[in-house]
Amino acid sequence: MAVRELRARVLGDGLTAIAVATGLAWSGLRVSCARPDPAVSASEPRLQELARSLRRSGALSFGELADPDAVFVCGADEVTAPPGGSVINCALPPWECTRDLQAALGRPVVSHPQLLREGSALEDFLSADYAVLGADDAEALVRADVVLAGVPVPPLHCDLDSADLVLHATNGLLEVEREYFHELAELCRAVGADVARVIECVRADPRIGADTERRGDSPRRGPATRLREDRPPPVLAELETL
Incomplete structure (x- = not known):
């Protein structure tokens, strides 16, 4: 019996959102995201080229994707997530605090902070030394691991509050x-x-x-x-x- 490919929806329209969406699609997921601002794409030629290729293959699409296994929140003001799937927060404004997003949705959320640089956002996402994943719910953390299994970056697990603090600690340093x-x-x-x-x-x-x-x-x-x-x-x- 064929196994259904994992699906992800990325919420947000900035650089981090399109880099995460493109990286996830490259790693084997079927991904949807908002159409990025042309200025964002223009600043990342390699990202733009790969996103076009993935769109032609059907791995990446702009718009809605039915029944996603995971929703990645990359700076979106409005967050909706279907029941049953994972919610993974990239800890960007207005949701720097994953506990706030968790309270707003009334369900477990995994913190997966991203600090991607303009000019190398895609490389940063796919070539980091490690990826921080934080949650208070063990099942939510396992589901996030499954979704991110194709991304060639080893996960570093911790609790929710510690994961959220990583971006602030890194920026401070x-x-x-x-x-x-x-x-x-x-x-x-x-x-x-x-x-x-x-x-x-x-x-x-x-x-x-x-x-x-x-x-x-x-x-x-x-x-x-x-x-x-x-x-x-x-x-x-x-x-x-x-």
Whole structure:
């Protein structure tokens, strides 16, 4: 007997919504989402190209999709979800607090925070080191795992409130680092130091510049490797150009 393909509906019309919808469709789900703003698509050529290909294949569609197995909330003001399916919140305004969305819907909701960068949103979704999934309901968490099984990113499970805090913690750390690097540049200029050489010496420290980290038998990207990426996080991009 044939197994019905999993279906997902993505609510929202911004960059995160179209990147999540496209990534889910690429991973094997049949997905529907709102038609994105042309300006959003234009800023992401690879995303735009893949979305067109997935639309031609029927894996991605704009509009409604009947009986979705999961509804992903990516910044939508109005949220409706059919009974029986999973509700997965990407923790964007106006639903940064998944408990608020859970209370509004009267059902368990899984927190799956997303911090996707303009210019590499699709890659961020499909190539992250891990994906945070938080819930207080074990069954809801298992259903979310099933829906996201095709996305090649290992899940990191936690409770609902901890998952919601991830975005705030990450943004806070990035802001602290950004301020640090600005101050470092000012200090170098004040004392006549060569910023590029200072950075090179910092990289030479094995605690910071090791090319790989090992977890068991699996090599992972170290800080120096991440600094050399074509699309490093914004803070590291600033460090490269100081």
